[in-house]
Amino acid sequence: MKRSDKDQLVAELKGKLEGAAAVYYTDFTGLNVKSMTNLRRRFRKAGVEYVVIKNTLALRAVNEAGLTGQTLKGPTGVVVAKDAIAAAKLLSDFAKENDAKPSIKGGLWEGKVVDEATVKKLASMPTRDEALSILVGTFNSVLMMFALALEAKKTQLEGSN
Incomplete structure (x- = not known):
């Protein structure tokens, strides 16, 4: 991928992050194409963005948006939501239906780093x-x-x- 393409991806993600109430990082390993399509469809219906992007580019966009990044390893899907609780519920419900996939790596909520347990608490609210x-x-x-x-x-x- 060319540097200009990478810069464009980072700029697009940064724009989405600036209006977000929450950002969750997920590991989608083990989900087939049909499940991923279903997950994306549910997110889109709820007004939630789901982006699969390289970890370095995701963290660069997060840092440029003025948020604190985490270290990410492995395949990562980024959930960008204006309604943190609705996105957490959707993610949690989908994981229950699909053998705990995608798993939650952590995220950011109201500018603070959160772990998987906090995201699950948000899902129960x-x-x-x-x-x-x-x-x-x-x-x-x-x-x-x-x-x-x-x-x-x-x-x-x-x-x-």
Whole structure:
């Protein structure tokens, strides 16, 4: 690969990284073409980028984006996500379906280096939409209880007259 092509790849990845909430590194060894296509399709549907690039170029893009890089060994796929939890869930669910492949090497979340355990913890958290629906449900139940209490007081006052 020519140096200009490498520079272009690094610049493209750097651009994607600058708007990302999370970057996860995966080892896709053992996945066949059909599984990789399925994984990429799921990521694309969720609005997540999945890039397979040489480790040195990936780390160069990460460092140029102002993030701290890690040392990477072996084949690496880079997951670039605006929603860290949704991407972690997708990655975790896919790995459960495919004999723990791809495996998670680590990554970056909110500018800090994270390990595989942290990514798995993120996968167990509710997504933003799920958390908002829980919050709205809680508010709704509180308002309903308040309305019922007012109605009971109204009925009690009417009964005493």
